[in-house]
Amino acid sequence: MNRRGFFRLLLASGSAALLDGLPGRRSWAKPPPGPAALPDLVAVKDGSPVQMFEAGIEALGGMKRFVKKGTLVLVKPNIGWDKTPIEGADTNPDLVGRVVRAAYDAGAREVAVCDHSVETEKSCYERSGIEKAVRDNQGVMHTASRRSDYRKVPVPGGKVLKEVEVHRLYLDSDVVINVPILKSHGGGRMTASLKNLMGVVWDRSYWHRHGLHQAIAEFPLVRKPDLNVVDAYIVMMENGPRGVSSEDLLLKRMQVLSPDPVLADTACARMLDMKPEDVSYLPLAQALGLGSMDLAKRSIRRISVAG
Amino acid sequence: MIARIRLQLSAFFFLLSLASFFAWGGDRLTAFFNALHPFPSLAPLARFDLPPTLLLTAAVLLLPLLVGRLYCSYVCPAGFLQDLAARLTGPWKIRPRAAAGSWSLRLFLLALAAGLLALRSPAFHYLDHFCNLGRAYSLLLVLLDYAPFGPAALLGLSFMAVLGAAPAFRPRWFCGTLCPTGTLYALLQKRSLWKVSVREDCDSCGACAAACPALCIDRGRIDPELCIQCLECTGACPRGAIGLRRSPGRRADAAGAPPAGGEGRKRLLRSALLWFTGSLWAGMFRTIGAQAAPPVLSTVVPPGGRSGSRFAERCVACQTCVSVCPTGVLVPCGLQRGSPGVAAVRLDFMKSYCSYECNACLAVCPSRAISYYPLEVKKTIKIGSSALDTKLCIPYADKKDCAACHEVCPTGAVEMVKRERIFAPELRKDYCIGCGSCQKACPTQPVKAIVVLPQEIHSFAFNPKQHGPGAARRRLRIAAAKKTEFPF
Numbered sequence: 019m020n021r022r023g024f025f026r027l028l029l030a031s032g033s034a035a036l037l038d039g040l041p042g043r044r045s046w047a048k049p050p051p052g053p054a055a056l057p058d059l060v061a062v063k064d065g066s067p068v069q070m071f072e073a074g075i076e077a078l079g080g081m082k083r084f085v086k087k088g089t090l091v092l093v094k095p096n097i098g099w100d101k102t103p104i105e106g107a108d109t110n111p112d113l114v115g116r117v118v119r120a121a122y123d124a125g126a127r128e129v130a131v132c133d134h135s136v137e138t139e140k141s142c143y144e145r146s147g148i149e150k151a152v153r154d155n156q157g158v159m160h161t162a163s164r165r166s167d168y169r170k171v172p173v174p175g176g177k178v179l180k181e182v183e184v185h186r187l188y189l190d191s192d193v194v195i196n197v198p199i200l201k202s203h204g205g206g207r208m209t210a211s212l213k214n215l216m217g218v219v220w221d222r223s224y225w226h227r228h229g230l231h232q233a234i235a236e237f238p239l240v241r242k243p244d245l246n247v248v249d250a251y252i253v254m255m256e257n258g259p260r261g262v263s264s265e266d267l268l269l270k271r272m273q274v275l276s277p278d279p280v281l282a283d284t285a286c287a288r289m290l291d292m293k294p295e296d297v298s299y300l301p302l303a304q305a306l307g308l309g310s311m312d313l314a315k316r317s318i319r320r321i322s323v324a325g
Numbered sequence: 326m327i328a329r330i331r332l333q334l335s336a337f338f339f340l341l342s343l344a345s346f347f348a349w350g351g352d353r354l355t356a357f358f359n360a361l362h363p364f365p366s367l368a369p370l371a372r373f374d375l376p377p378t379l380l381l382t383a384a385v386l387l388l389p390l391l392v393g394r395l396y397c398s399y400v401c402p403a404g405f406l407q408d409l410a411a412r413l414t415g416p417w418k419i420r421p422r423a424a425a426g427s428w429s430l431r432l433f434l435l436a437l438a439a440g441l442l443a444l445r446s447p448a449f450h451y452l453d454h455f456c457n458l459g460r461a462y463s464l465l466l467v468l469l470d471y472a473p474f475g476p477a478a479l480l481g482l483s484f485m486a487v488l489g490a491a492p493a494f495r496p497r498w499f500c501g502t503l504c505p506t507g508t509l510y511a512l513l514q515k516r517s518l519w520k521v522s523v524r525e526d527c528d529s530c531g532a533c534a535a536a537c538p539a540l541c542i543d544r545g546r547i548d549p550e551l552c553i554q555c556l557e558c559t560g561a562c563p564r565g566a567i568g569l570r571r572s573p574g575r576r577a578d579a580a581g582a583p584p585a586g587g588e589g590r591k592r593l594l595r596s597a598l599l600w601f602t603g604s605l606w607a608g609m610f611r612t613i614g615a616q617a618a619p620p621v622l623s624t625v626v627p628p629g630g631r632s633g634s635r636f637a638e639r640c641v642a643c644q645t646c647v648s649v650c651p652t653g654v655l656v657p658c659g660l661q662r663g664s665p666g667v668a669a670v671r672l673d674f675m676k677s678y679c680s681y682e683c684n685a686c687l688a689v690c691p692s693r694a695i696s697y698y699p700l701e702v703k704k705t706i707k708i709g710s711s712a713l714d715t716k717l718c719i720p721y722a723d724k725k726d727c728a729a730c731h732e733v734c735p736t737g738a739v740e741m742v743k744r745e746r747i748f749a750p751e752l753r754k755d756y757c758i759g760c761g762s763c764q765k766a767c768p769t770q771p772v773k774a775i776v777v778l779p780q781e782i783h784s785f786a787f788n789p790k791q792h793g794p795g796a797a798r799r800r801l802r803i804a805a806a807k808k809t810e811f812p813f
């Protein structure tokens with residue numbers, strides 16, 4: 019790691035700890051009182067993805083808490099698949115568009131959106147509806163299929179990942195907003211906040227070869243997303259992450275928002291009827307100090323927007 | 326004036342041909358442009374396969390009977406490229422007057438190509454300008470690093486060399502020597518209703534000869550076998566002596582004097598002999614080709630190809646499908662054993678995969694080697710079957726979670742099954758369509774643990790949308806998960 023990267027990490031983790039009321043490593047047993055007693059996690063249900071996001075981000079202290087004036091913001095949805103929004107494989111486009119607009123409303127200078135798609139990028143961006151939603155909200159779609167956009171950075175404290183090639187926007191943006199969609203996953207058991215970050219990495223094959231769970235757990239050591247908004251409106255309960263038929267899907271109409279990706283994913287594992295401990299990368303990430311799996315001890319705000 | 330119109334129109338059709346090849350104008354434009362070319366388009370007719378575009382092809386064949394080779398002069402992109410090369414290589418005044426191929430040679434080559442087409446062999450594509458042009462355009466794909474350099478690019482390169490270099494010695498040499506379509510149109514033009522002809526008051530000033538881009542006028546006499554009916558001469562004549570006129574009928578040909586009875590019979594006999602020899606050679610090539618073809622292909626051919634051998638008998642190697650493939654999985658074949666033909670295409674799953682949501686190549690094939698199926702049908706066409714090597718597969722060999730193949734499988738053919746503490750892939754072959762997503766995604770190196778083996782005769786896989794693997798079990802689980810409260 020170069021000096022600049024180190025300071026950036028220090029700054030990011032420091033500010034994250036201050037702002038989120040997130041304690042340092044191994045000391046989350048007793049939650050310290052947050053600045054304004056903001057919840058660690060907000061769970062919203064019974065609304066459209068946009069309604070749920072609006073209610074959720076307000077309960078989390080508003081977008082201004084995460085996005086400062088004049089900043090470059092990366093919104094990272096899941097655009098991995100050449101599928102329509104109704105098939106529940108990619109993040110809901112309306113939600114992505116709303117997050118982009120919220121970031122601009124909070125004063126962002128530019129909101130960039132990209133994902134290293136599994137299938138052909140052009141068709142994924144198009145069919146998922148995300149490209150249009152982002153453009154309609156003045157966001158900027160970036161390609162993630164060119165290797166020249168990726169930079170090799172060290173992973174401090176990584177065992178499986180010593181170095182990783184990361185998309186420049188993930189490294190250079192002032193704020194990263196992770197907007198995954200909740201799905202079951204054959205290899206990772208589930209995909210939500212942590213697994214979604216594989217979409218800013220060039221060589222995913224290496225992760226599969228050398229230990230998928232350990233790699234997923236270690237990657238946020240490079241940088242943790244500032245906010246995670248997990249789309250659980252349509253949830254792929256089985257055959258994920260691609261899905262085979264509509265029978266894999268369940269209309270859950272939920273959303274989970276949290277600055278802590280491990281906490282958000284723990285709640286999401288429950289939604290998929292899984293034991294969070296069975297999702298091996300969650301305990302591994304917790305042990306690396308990237309977040310907490312203890313839903314009982316963290317403050318959770320549950321909202322229903324049905325009206 | 327006419328020269329300028331001709332230049333603009335042929336430049337327009339040249340751009341149209343590029344748009345057609347790269348499918349910039351959609352499938353319909355490509356289908357339309359393909360249908361203008363009798364050579365690959367009539368191939369389905371020999372198999373009594375009658376696509377609706379055949380009507381357009383028939384109309385195109387009637388055109389030379391009315392006004393001659395307007396296609397050659399105004400539409401043909403290969404003609405445009407030759408005219409361009411002629412302008413660049415030698416200004417009209419200093420061009421050497423090399424001879425074009427003899428009419429006998431041309432008739433023989435036409436008979437050969439037509440014979441191959443009628444005998445259901447795709448080998449006519451070596452002569453045909455349309456297929457060669459496609460291969461020449463595929464050089465752009467190679468330059469953009471989209472397709473590998475192979476026999477297709479080599480053939481395209483040599484075609485471009487002929488188009489570029491020959492006009493320095495004789496303009497439109499390819500049209501007047503090798504092109505079977507050109508010879509066919511010349512044959513029809515001899516019987517056309519309107520023809521360029523010279524009136525009595527011609528004083529042999531040579532203005533028309535100087536204007537002729539096909540070099541077919543000599544001292545007021547037009548060579549009917551080389552004339553491409555471009556009409557540039559009619560604008561050049563100061564007296565208006567040369568022009569497009571209703572033909573007087575069979576009694577006088579364009580050369581002026583009607584042939585004597587004996588001369589006519591001799592000519593008829595010679596053509597018959599040439600047609601016979603051409604067809605004989607075609608039959609010979611066909612027989613040799615059939616014997617040289619491997620009994621079972623070792624390559625995967627596109628969905629819609631129906632079977633390896635069916636595809637091999639139809640593919641004219643024009644590379645249009647390679648250019649429209651969005652994932653780049655279609656590549657031209659090499660000379661290796663087991664490929665459907667020199668420069669024909671195959672799917673390379675080490676390079677890419679066949680997209681589930683795409684049937685682009687099915688809509689553009691000019692020879693119907695790839696039959697068209699709607700996307701929903703194409704999604705169930707089985708072109709191969711995946712095979713798993715558990716000695717290499719990471720969950721089996723290293724006892725680690727991976728699921729890269731399961732992740733990308735569009736049909737649920739790779740199911741993850743619990744083995745001790747991890748999940749390992751198991752194949753449900755009834756659902757596998759052989760799209761190669763798993764082979765492309767498999768992280769093992771250098772040999773992939775999961776590969777797609779070709780299926781000689783394509784079939785249909787189970788439709789996962791109708792009866793997915795373990796559907797009943799899944800329904801139960803989903804019903805159990807239907808809770809409205811947060812589970813935490």
